[in-house]
Amino acid sequence: MVRFGPVARFAFTMFLLHSSATAAPAAISTFSVKWTAPGDDGVVGRATGYDLRYSTSSITAANFAQAVPLPGLPMPGVAGSTQSFTVSGLNAGTTYYLALKAVDEVGNWSAISNVYKKVASTTGARAQLTLSFSEPWPNPVRASMTCAFSLPETAPIRVEVFDLSGRLMQTLANGPRAAGSSELVWNLADRNGQAVQAGVYLLRAQLGPQTWTRRVSVIR
Secondary structure (H helix, E strand, O other), rough: OOOOOOOOOOOOOOEEOOOOOOOOOOOEEEEEEEEEOOOOOOOOOOOOEEEEEOOOOOOOOHHHOOEEOOOOOOOOOOOOOEEEEEEEEEEEEEEEEEEEEEOOOOOOOOOOOOOOOOOOOOOOOOOOOEEOOOOOOOEEEOOEEEEEEOOOOEEEEEEEEEEEEEHHHHHHEEEEEEEEEEEEEEEEEEEOOOOOOOOEEEEEEEEOOEEEEEEEEEEE
């Protein structure tokens, strides 16, 4: 059977949300992005993951990987369903470009969606970060993997990599982190500095009271 990656086109709409935070006014914007979920094979089924990115310059297929990935994206819904995501912490008065890609369970990535362009407006209050941990990228990975997280307040975090037998391979973070957004990189080495074998690994992240588990496919 010929397999096709997820549908490449997405219907984007955006509208400005007003933050309910009580901090002093600041030139920060929050947007809600909406799209129509693609399928896994063509227009049927359910994709496995999303990669939503933004940039202050136009996004194309050639430079999509250089745009900034957004952590905490929802899992894909069934084909044709409407999904949304809130993008926080944008600078008011700045023009942003956003584009989305989807991936199926065997690593087939779609082409990028239509690119949305928007000049961020001031909400009148500082946007509040939400507790989130991203899907790792790239995935499958051959050289190094990156993941991103956001903390609304200072909290202890622990991010570890396990093989499927439950053996601890690497610790990416362990200790308190200040509020904000950050990224972690795994160079595909174990705790002894040796390159791990090709296969599927589990990325387990505990941020404060919440835990996430992500699957990472290493290829050689």
